[in-house]
Amino acid sequence: MSRADRAGSSGTRYIDNHSLSAGHAMRPFPPGWRKAALCLALLSLSALARASLPTTVKICEGEEEWPPFTYFSRVNGKAGTEVTGFSVDFVKLLLAKKGIAATIDMIPWKRCQQEVADGRYDMLLNATENEERERLYWVSDAYYQLTGIAFYASSRTPPRLDKLEDLRRYKICGIRGYTYDNYGLSVGQVDQGSANVAMAMGKLLLDRCDLFLNNREIMAGMHAIGAEDYLRDPHFAYLKVPGLHPPRFHMMISRKPPYALELKTLIDKGIRDMEKSGVAERLRKRYLE
Structure with a gap:
């Protein structure tokens, strides 16, 4: 049961006819009150779901680098400490629109996958989909593919x-x-x-x-x-190359945190919004072309 489900009826207001003073007729509710009450309840549940998300999402990626998607920025030809790339900018912009920050640690790729599965990190950014990963993670919608x-x-x-x-x-x-x-x-x-x-x-x-x-x-x-x-x-x-089925890449979200499904919903909606707004295409032109 999600936190929103638990919040169910605790905030519902009702009128007890027995509490009305004698001699006072109960006034009828205005038209449309049921719809208004339902909308208010849904807004409250939505706010609770948003509140369950962390203020900072912890992300890991492979220290081996995956340019141009995740890599260390270069200073005079040498790798610095700042992590950049298409996927980095994509997820940071997506989360920032909801007031959420992101930290990205570059660790060995195999360890990163395990630590996301165990819940020590919230997600990783670049992986193809398969049955094993569907079992271990919540798999986001695809947000890029290779040519x-x-x-x-x-x-x-x-x-x-x-x-x-x-x-x-x-x-x-x-x-x-x-x-x-x-x-x-x-x-x-x-x-x-x-x-x-x-x-x-x-x-x-x-x-x-x-x-x-x-x-x-x-x-x-x-x-x-x-x-x-x-x-x-x-x-x-x-x-x-003609006739090639291009590999499609997804973000892998840990199933362990209590906000895991809320985070997946946020990521999937964010991917759609980034495509519709043209932000995703601008990032592709910057990094992939």
Whole structure:
């Protein structure tokens, strides 16, 4: 039972006919009084639900960084202590509209997930949805997705990609430890000898690979923390991969706090409002493009 449910009838006012003085006729209630009383009751319950939310929401994210969504701001090319990014600005603006502050701690990603599940943090900002997470957390509505792209050397003829299966006609480069199942490719179909993006892009220039697969937003984020801006490098070009189901990202809200459902409701409504107002699109242009 929520706090609003407990507040049920305790504030309801009623008239006891026996308390009326003798000789005084009871005056009829004005038209529409029932509707007015119901509205007042609902407003009271709504206020109680809002009051149950904390003044500050505690958030954790992975210290490994997830640019351009969550990362440490750079000072002279070195990571500072301020946490910034698309997701950071998004959630802070969303909560601020309701007078709620946010603290964000960058801790190991695996530990962050566990501590949100245990209730030591209220939420985390960037995760895809699956059955396990649906069991552990309240999952918010999706608020961004990634765009799969295929890089190639601009000196070569552009690849022809009309459907997802066309990737199999080319020699694909990837990064060690990553999975490419969502591209319809098995481990054996991807050269994963590269330890990082720079090595994979170098293979394109050496004609050791035809294509290198990544996400446009992640590549933009790498540039935000000081890496090469491959999206604008004249030595490379890229195409959007057709037929790809883009991964959608959500906020994961702890089920432990008594205000958990109120927080989820606030977050979901805030996501819709940010989209309608154009604020979300402005943040995308700032961080993702």
